[in-house]
Amino acid sequence: MTAYTPTKILYAISSLANEGPTRVLLNVVRNLDRQQFIPSVVTLSPEKTDSLLAEFQALRVPVIQLSGASNSPPTSTLTRLSSLRRILAHGDYRIAHAHCPRSLFFLVATRSRRVKSIYTAHIYPDAQYKVIHGAIKGPFITAGVNLAMRIIDQPVACSDSVAAEYLEKRKYLLPAVNNGIEQLDLARFGGRQASLKSLGLDPTRRHLLFVGRLSAEKRVVELVRTFMAASLPNVDLVVLGAGPDESAIREIANDHVHVAGFHKDIRPYLAACDCYISPSATEGLANTLLEAMSVGMPSLLSDIPSHRFVLKKCSGFVGRLFDPLSTDSLLAGVEELFRYDLETLRADIHGNFKNLFHAQVMTNGYEIIYKEVLK
Numbered sequence: 001m002t003a004y005t006p007t008k009i010l011y012a013i014s015s016l017a018n019e020g021p022t023r024v025l026l027n028v029v030r031n032l033d034r035q036q037f038i039p040s041v042v043t044l045s046p047e048k049t050d051s052l053l054a055e056f057q058a059l060r061v062p063v064i065q066l067s068g069a070s071n072s073p074p075t076s077t078l079t080r081l082s083s084l085r086r087i088l089a090h091g092d093y094r095i096a097h098a099h100c101p102r103s104l105f106f107l108v109a110t111r112s113r114r115v116k117s118i119y120t121a122h123i124y125p126d127a128q129y130k131v132i133h134g135a136i137k138g139p140f141i142t143a144g145v146n147l148a149m150r151i152i153d154q155p156v157a158c159s160d161s162v163a164a165e166y167l168e169k170r171k172y173l174l175p176a177v178n179n180g181i182e183q184l185d186l187a188r189f190g191g192r193q194a195s196l197k198s199l200g201l202d203p204t205r206r207h208l209l210f211v212g213r214l215s216a217e218k219r220v221v222e223l224v225r226t227f228m229a230a231s232l233p234n235v236d237l238v239v240l241g242a243g244p245d246e247s248a249i250r251e252i253a254n255d256h257v258h259v260a261g262f263h264k265d266i267r268p269y270l271a272a273c274d275c276y277i278s279p280s281a282t283e284g285l286a287n288t289l290l291e292a293m294s295v296g297m298p299s300l301l302s303d304i305p306s307h308r309f310v311l312k313k314c315s316g317f318v319g320r321l322f323d324p325l326s327t328d329s330l331l332a333g334v335e336e337l338f339r340y341d342l343e344t345l346r347a348d349i350h351g352n353f354k355n356l357f358h359a360q361v362m363t364n365g366y367e368i369i370y371k372e373v374l375k
Contacts, residue, residue: 011098177366218280239253289307
């Protein structure tokens with residue numbers, strides 16, 4: 001009887017920076033059935049200070065850094081392409097799975113008939129890429145991604161909503177594997193009052209929590225202005241994150257807007273705050289929203305496809321939509337959220353998370369994709 005040989009998978013990503021695609025990848029390899037699949041990771045850029053490299057190493061996942069350490073001289077693109085081509089040719093990998101545009105382009109340039117190529121689209125790229133890369137470079141990268149997705153063996157959407165956008169706007173029919181995360185444990189933070197006190201927040205007030213990149217597509221500047229204009233009674237706004245809009249937010253924030261900067265561990269704030277809020281103009285399926293759901297936190301969400309998908313997918317009340325540019329909409333949204341007994345909501349919200357967006361559910365979906373492409 002021949003012993004079963006597990007399938008070797010090479011995950012490719014620009015770097016292991018503490019960002020959404022990296023956290024998705026970390027949860028995939030954490031939950032992967034090691035009897036069937038053996039993961040490795042290849043990175044293309046030097047690691048930054050917020051790297052999750054140590055977390056991958058703790059899972060005993062080999063990480064191949066084509067650009068070397070962060071303090072090493074930069075490695076040329078041609079050298080990295082040559083290195084990746086050798087890895088794919090001689091590493092016994094049967095699947096290469098890209099998680100960002102750069103790694104997608106590298107896989108297309110080094111394609112091997114021996115290795116099936118997969119790409120996860122973490123967002124429909126157009127609007128976000130214009131913000132991140134500029135009005136000229138952004139559309140160019142978007143066009144490259146759309147072309148590359150036609151070349152690889154299997155593109156995958158990170159959510160049903162992203163798959164729907166690709167079908168509507170590009171006529172691409174993509175399977176969807178909804179993002180998932182591990183449940184966050186808040187037990188050691190001692191409850192809401194203790195958490196508020198430890199963070200220096202007023203325990204007599206309610207708190208809305210935004211977490212994410214502080215850049216134009218997230219519309220945090222607009223949210224802060226709307227929040228202050230609304231003069232919500234007994235409610236503060238907490239902003240976690242870093243990015244190009246941070247200084248502008250700090251300049252306009254009043255005493256009821258707390259700009260706390262970037263935090264690798266957001267659990268103290270999830271323990272302290274009442275509701276999650278997202279004013280984003282575009283999202284794939286935000287890990288921060290799933291993190292809030294994992295602890296039973298209700299949400300106030302901008303009216304975009306990703307957020308509509310989550311609210312429609314879930315049963316019962318997990319949150320509502322609002323217009324971040326409208327004081328009336330913000331007031332109505334907050335009023336509705338706080339009409340509920342938030343503690344009663346937590347069990348229902350957590351149940352939706354466990355059934356729909358837990359990391360194991362996501363990983364099971366990818367394992368099905370892997371088996372399909374190898375047939």
